[in-house]
Amino acid sequence: MEPSQRRPIEYRNDLHPVWCTGCGDFAVLKSFTRAFAQLGLQNERIAIISGIGCSSRLPGYCATYGLNSVHGRPLPIATGLKIARPELTVIACAGDGDAFAIGTGHIPHAIRRNPDLTYFVMDNAVYGLTKGQASPTSAREQKAARHQLGEMDPPINPVLFVLANGAGFVARTQAGDMKHMTDMLVRAINYPGFAFVHCLSVCVTYQGRSYQEALDGRVHPIMAEHDPRDEDAAYRLARTDPYALGVIYERADS
């Protein structure tokens, strides 16, 4: 395939993001534009649908079609859009709260319907926009240390959740590694079905500036011998290692 002549900047509009300096969402935005450029997508052939949250502002900064929609609802909107305009590259994106609190009910059904779209979740383990409450992905230790509500409730495991619901493509990445994020996004977009990318991200304001450093210390590539076509291995990995980065599962029949 010819390398694309497009530049990432061509997918950005003039708006300056209102995110806090150092927020993980900046890097996600960059990797979105890099992935689009790498794939040589036409701007008017991309639609990014988000929910509500700091992370969900992302479509507003892209020179593509986009919708900053309703809290928890990007998936049904994206599914409807994809059915009406199958030729579009459709990306649903959301924060961990949008995806795994108010929007959780839609995930199994979107997976069942298996539309050809990418669901990219920026998981900073906190409700950033509403000023730092614990989200369903917040670890108990975090909630205890920060006196956040819900300390007794164990966190959701996003990767295990989507696997258990039958997602055909499941990957994990992190906002501190733009190259990796771009790679995962490209693979997810290329996957012909529902593709889920779990992006470990950082909220500098409510997780602190050291959070990214701590994350960098924990994440690591998936071990070389992992076969993403092996569903059992994917489950084992999902259960045991919340910091392994890479493609965790890619259904063989795709």
Place this chain on the structure above:
Amino acid sequence: MSMPAIETIGGARYPDAIDLAKVRDAHRPLATERKVVEADGNTAAAYACLQMWRAVCFAGFPITPSTKWLEVVTDTVARGTVGCKRVKLMEAEHAVADYLAGAAAACRDLIVATATSSVGLDHMTESTRSLGASGLGNILLINVYRAAANYPLCIEGDPSDALAHRDDGWIQICCRGVQQIYDVVLQAPCIGMHPEVLTPVMPGYYGIKDSHRGSRLILEPDHAIEAFHDRWIRPSQWPGLINGDTALGNCVTSQFFQGFKIDQRSRMERVLTLLPRIGADFEETFSRPGLEFVEPLSWPVDNTVDLAIVAMGPDAGTAAALAPEIGKECGCKIGVLAAQLLTPFPHAQYAARLAHVKAVLVVNQAHHAGHGHLTHEIAQACYPLPKPPAVVSCFAGMGGATVSDATWLAMVRHAVTASRRGERLPRPVIAHEGRIIWPN
């Protein structure tokens, strides 16, 4: 050994299912004596909830501008200073409403509370519409006004959320200012849990304009609040819903449906006789105005008003402050009424006030398909009067916009002109930043 069940027409009641004496004993006061603190509206509402011994179950989901209520409740409960209360962070507002329904149904003698706003309230709709008629008067839903999801979103104080939920069947009370927020929340369960009312209450106040504005707040001692509540809230004689033959989501034939609605309406009507009594007791106990149907903010005792302004929330206070000056400029005597009880709407009380005025300027701060939520009610109130005044409808302050002095002047001028033309219910206008901006 547990006490035997008591049969009621609503099903079996288990009087010792929850040991209320223990709950009462476990309460720790936030204030042992009257004290003055600095607080914003959300904090005032949270303090009021925390001071009621019956309120042990809280739930929430963050949304601007009501989030601080949840934060204050959470922090205070976590410090353990108010005894053993429980706060749950739910996954969405519909879950909050259902959680409260479950807790409230389990024990009608306990108060369960939350606060929300705008799309948060919308997200609860399926449950709030059932709860309104359910008989669970022990649910307190604090609604911090913010424009509802009527496109576009806007986080400032606009009562379109509360007003869009007027048919949910809740008692809705609009508060103005930090002290009134605290006082109304304290009185709300007395009316909602009254055996002849049994209807949940939705006190509300303007987001940002009141939720975030700091002011002096008198906190009453918990023991005084307890004594006041005990005069109005008696042990329930009804089983929790889960024991009875009614339930949320139950389905009846149209024949029975009428009975439910008649009952709901009768209970709502009872609010109109009870509210002033509770308000009077509050005033006598705490030496501050208690619940009222409508606040006469600037109203001469002899009722000699040419133009009455009916408005809601903190902007009504501005209107009252400006009334003498604007009245002089426009050559009319202005009186200002701030709406307090929104649902049920006290038509008779407005009719009595407005019987001799020449015109009423109704200021609606929420989008409405017709002349405005308040305008419709005021027009209905005035309809039976022998000489009904012109009812002039303005929309101003939508999306929480400031209603400036110049905007008030523009609206009064418009009302005077329109009423002089002899129109009874002129076409509504939108006023903003000192001008009538629609129709232009």
